[in-house]
Amino acid sequence: MVPRWTAPLHFWLTLSFSSAITLPDGGEYVAQIVTMFLVLVCVGDRRWWHWRTTPQGASPYARAVGWAGHWGIRIQMAFIYIYSALAKLPTDHWTDGTAMYYVARGAYFGNKNFLEPIVLWATSVPVMALCLAWGTLAAEVLLGVCILSGSRRLQRVGLVVCVSLHVAIIAVIGLFSFGMVMMASVLIATSRSQPLMGLARRAVVVRDRMAAVPSPAPRPVVGAGRGRP
Structure with missing residues (x-):
């Protein structure tokens, strides 16, 4: 409720949570940055209930x-995914396709549930381990490009890729809170709500109105057609 006033509170809560957490996984830092930008997004949002489809008007500055x-x-968000893919390239385990084999059997990560035998078997097959490693790199680059794209179809593709990627990460590694933060952040990044696009629409309307106004006819110059005696 009241996004204009609850957004700063949300930002403050993420700061407090990240300073008190004992086992950080990286998602809390992403949440800090996203909620900080959400404060700017909600500056001109005068709605009392954020699920309303037709928000009240805001000033052009807001x-x-x-x-x-x-x-x-x-x-x-695009920088996070593209940089993550580029940072993996110099690592031998990612380039030779064995990274997922070691990640699934790591001492610090790993999902100890009913999926563990399936994950261990899949990562032990060389072809599947190679596809998982290189597929992760390709998904991260594609996701970053889709977020920056102006096409709604590509942004929807990016959102689907993000959900698929992090659901797989949750299944293999078990980073549940990190995955939820990343999926929610990409959902915000690929959104096209009316408060965000209202300024662009208004600029287009003003441009069209200015183009439709006919140019005034030139005024005749007094005495221009008279010759000298």
């Missing part, structure tokens, strides 16, 4: 701040 905040989220 819409511009919200637009900048949304782009901040998009750039940040």
